[in-house]
Amino acid sequence: MGYVLNGEELEVDDENFLVEPNFSDDIVPIIAEAEGITLTDQHWQVVRFMRERYQEDGHTPNFRNMVAMLTDEDDSVDWKKVLYELFPLQPNRQSAKVAGLPKPFGKGGY
Numbered sequence: 001m002g003y004v005l006n007g008e009e010l011e012v013d014d015e016n017f018l019v020e021p022n023f024s025d026d027i028v029p030i031i032a033e034a035e036g037i038t039l040t041d042q043h044w045q046v047v048r049f050m051r052e053r054y055q056e057d058g059h060t061p062n063f064r065n066m067v068a069m070l071t072d073e074d075d076s077v078d079w080k081k082v083l084y085e086l087f088p089l090q091p092n093r094q095s096a097k098v099a100g101l102p103k104p105f106g107k108g109g110y
Helices: 027-034 041-057 063-073 079-086 091-098
Strands: 003-005 008-010
Touching (some): 027 091, 079 091
Antiparallel strands (some): 003 008
């Protein structure tokens, strides 16, 4: 079963990632609730970051690159620790899912 946004069921894969990206802010709380996540400002910061990376690069960064890029943006935060607090089930995958993006590529670096 997919996520329902404005009465429309969105197609998901076998791991409940959206098949097509959805950049509506309305989808984020729906997916977050399904993931058991209560959204905070830091969640939204990561969601916006992941969406920007996807739009610019055509994919989301792996965890190592995610930490490095977020640290470049704000080095006052221990992103490695915070990302696991925000998205405890593999931060780069779970944050991509909550952001309304398709499943990230495998473990290969990019």
